[in-house]
Amino acid sequence: MSSDRTTAAATAATAATAAPRHRPLPGLLAALLLACAALLGTGAPARADATPATTATGESIAAALKTSPVYVDPAFAAAVTPAQQQQIAEQIAATGLPIKVVLVPLQQGDAFGGRAKGLSAVVQERLGQSPLIMITSDDYGSWLNGYEWPSDTHQVRDSANAVSLLKELKDAGLAAKVGRAVELISTGKGTEVYKAEADRVDREYSARPHTDDTAGAPGSSSSSTGLFALAAVLVLALVIGAALVARSRRPRHTAFTFPDAVFAADRAADEAGLRRQAADEVLALGTLLDGADGSTTPGLGRALDAYDAAGRVLDAADGLPDLAGVLALAAEGRAALATEPRLPLCFFDPRHGTAARRTTWRPLGRRERVDVAVCEDCAQALKARRSPQVLAVRDQGRTVPYFEVPADRSLWAATGYGSLLSGPDDTLAARVTTGAFTRTTHRRRPTDPKD
Template sequence: MRIVLRRSRAGGPAAVLAVLVGLLLLLLPGTAMASGGLDDAAASLKQGKVYVDPAMTGRFSQAQADALTKKIKDADKPIMVAVVPDSSQYPAKSVFQDLRTKAGITGVYAVWRGDQFGVRADSSALNGQTARNYAQAAYDSHHGDINGTLTDFVTNAAPKVSGHAPGSSKFSAAMIVVPLVLLALVGVGAFLLVRRSRKRKAEKQANELRALRTVVDEDITAFGEELERLDFNPGSPSADDAQRADYTRALDSYESAKKLMDAATRPEDVTAVTTALEDGRFSLATLAARREGRALPERRPPCFFDPRHGPSMQDAMWSPAGGAPRQVPVCADDAMRLASGLDPAIRTVQTDQGPQPYWNAGPVYGPWAGGYFGGYGSGLLPGLLVGTMLGSVFSGPPAYGYGDGGFDGGFDGGHERYEGGDFSGGDFNSNDFGGFNSSDFGGGSDFGGGDFGGGSDFGGGGDW
């Protein structure tokens, strides 16, 4: 006999749908069936929600609980409210301490149990006498109306409660994450600004180096041509060791200048190039004096008007256009021109305004001038260039280095007052968690008698 198992066309999908809906209900917050008890109550209080035991929803609806939860959150106070039945699930004698221990939140605990209302508070959150007064007044005003009593108590007590509602602590994750995000944004912004600044600086340096390279290449070329025109044979019988040393030094300066310029990556690198050229030209002047039998020249700065003229021979008075007179080192030819009332042969460079004397072409030529004149004392260039555009580079804090050969923000150092709303878990002093005796509130001695924290056991002041 063959047995055929036939799947129901309707039952299969419906069963699957039912399972999925059931799983969804379990996963969605607040949809799981609550069985009641201290654990469920504590879980709700940790989330800052007013807890209503399923057995009490007929007297205090979920809508009323949600409204009261919103009121507490709007006030941002650590007030924990639970509405529970007169049941062994919530032992009258220990329900407050049980909820405080399991919820672990420093604050005010208001419990409606059966037909009675009680409140306890950590002293750091609310004074016990104040809690007693507000609880008694709320209970007496509403005659068994749970919603009216709880709303009245929260409304009047909240302004007196210290601390913050659970989930809105001053040490909340949001207040940690937000500053970190802002710090990250500041860091990114600073990085972008620094990168942009560096890019602009690099572009500026590249443009300046390009302008300097044109001028320096002309100087190097002019010096090379001088070497080529020099009628000197180191192997000649008339040449001595001192002459050969001068000649060799001039050649080395020429080669060094070329290599340094090829390797230059910043405007400042040009200083070493013009220093080498200045030294090479002085070597040629020394060689010429040796060959002609003259006294060796004094080591002097190059000609101010054009360093390609070689070492200066003397100082002469000169005034730039619109400037004050000053003494400048000049070569022999320029000294003669000045003495004759003629203009000196001035080195000009190309600018956006056309050819200009190098001292009026801007600070970009600071490294160039520094290499020629910087070795003769830090005071030389400022004196020569005062009143010119290039002089501004050397009149203030040097752009290029040439040498001679407690918080007051109301913080008083005190300790911040501890306030409620923080999580302490079960680590709290029960003597510091109290409010009043059962006979002092919520219907007098009928509030559980000795079973609900009766007598001195129900924590009035330090009796907890």
């Protein structure tokens, strides 16, 4: 099973939206948020939309790659000079592998849908080459993605992911990162190095003190001590601002909004940890299936369906929502093997684990209530009229809770990762098998020919 892009730190969330009775409060809260956002900006990776949008097309890039294995958009010319491009090309030639490097800034609405995966798919199609290994810039412009056709036999994705975690490359330029990725691919040590670095990041994060506001958020690690400190400042500002607003006006229902300044900086490493966890969950389910006896396990067929569906989604996963879906499918498979009924994963964020109970909840701006499965922490948050910690996603340029994405563009919003299924015969695995995942993936990125 293949694994997609992974890199640096964790998703952040929640700012108060209720308007207070007095005007000075919003001004103070805004000042706090702006100050923190400015601080965070100094430590965040550069995003692709901070550089000029490329005018390159799949055809022009493919044509250039026929004369050199390295294509660098003019927007990245200062980061990867012609001399460095030549050095990388010579390094690739020495490997004897069909490696191509494509470094292009990405923006929503460009020829690739603003996605690294779209860029790789379009260029590979125009090249018409297989086998092929491709290293690209990522959606934010600071890190790397790795792709291989027809399959990831050279640990290309893990090699690109490892580069994002290596301490010695934290402040390195793009050219150095590409060179190290080529080296890992050629030596076949990408997976080994990636796992070692991911373990290191996990250990370092676990060793740090956490407050109630951040504890229990899986995968929210960072290779930068400064980023943790700045994020702490942001959390403090949010707490202070929310307290001031609450004095003035108590919200009547749960609100969810997300500051983009934190989301863009932290999204990638959260994905790294979650992808690894998802792969481990699928492997663990496979081990359980190997030892299951069909004569004494009535749910074996459903478990096998869940295992197959989890593998499909993991292969095509493009971001946190899909990877969380792999966790939900693996949990569905384990539940099918269990002798006692089990609840699905937590509705608000599957990374919270198996739900502890079901409860009714009224989404913001709606009159109807829905029955959802929630973990104990989310249940307590709802009881206290606080916002549970939710899985945040990007949808058409906005950061929103995953369940606010229209159901026709997200299988996960339509099902609540299992909470909103209609009955015993309506399963996540069944929906994946009948094409619901593929259809919604295509609708959410209509410009990406491979989704």
